[in-house]
Amino acid sequence: MTKILFFVGLCLLLSACQSLTYHEQRQLTELQYKGITIDRPVGEWEKPASPLVAGLLNILPGIGNFYLGNGRAAQSEQNLYGLLNLVTWPISILWGIPEAAIDANTINKRDLLMYYQYDERGKKFYNDIK
Numbered sequence: 001m002t003k004i005l006f007f008v009g010l011c012l013l014l015s016a017c018q019s020l021t022y023h024e025q026r027q028l029t030e031l032q033y034k035g036i037t038i039d040r041p042v043g044e045w046e047k048p049a050s051p052l053v054a055g056l057l058n059i060l061p062g063i064g065n066f067y068l069g070n071g072r073a074a075q076s077e078q079n080l081y082g083l084l085n086l087v088t089w090p091i092s093i094l095w096g097i098p099e100a101a102i103d104a105n106t107i108n109k110r111d112l113l114m115y116y117q118y119d120e121r122g123k124k125f126y127n128d129i130k
Contacts, residue, residue, distance in 0.1 A: 020106060027113050034126075036116070038108045043125035045115045047108045048073035055101035061089035064100035073111040078103065 020028070036042050049071050058064030065082030068075060081099070085092040115122035 020109060024110065024113060027117075028109055031112070031116065036112075036126075038105070038112050041112065041115075043115075044121055045112060048111050049104040049107045051101040051104040051108075054104040055097045058085065058096040058100040059093060061092065062086035062096065064096065065103075068100060068103055068107060071107075073107050073114075075103070075107055 031037070038047060049068055054064040054068055056064070057067050062082030062085035065078045065085055069078030069082060081103075085096045116126040117123070
């Protein structure tokens with residue numbers, strides 16, 4: 001029983017949500033001051049991941065994380081989280097659903113930043129706003 005509790009505790013520690021760096025948070029704040037958010041983008045940017053879909057898919061063992069790990073703005077560490085959720089299913093539903101929804105939102109924010117910093121179309125829209 002102790003080994004099982006240790007294993008579940010270890011999985012909980014390893015399956016934390018992704019977060020933005022301080023620099024990324026400052027850049028998002030700058031975009032917000034210009035009226036650009038993930039819900040109101042300027043230009044042709046589209047959300048690469050749906051938080052609702054990712055959360056609902058994680059009802060199945062880790063599928064929501066695999067969705068985030070293999071999409072347009074894929075984060076490869078999501079595949080590891082999906083594997084951990086697969087191994088600890090069905091209890092992983094408790095943390096897997098909110099984790100996938102939060103991570104999808106973070107992936108969208110990070111992709112929005114990349115669009116306005118590195119994509120030529122995004123840079124054009126961003127410079128036109130200045």
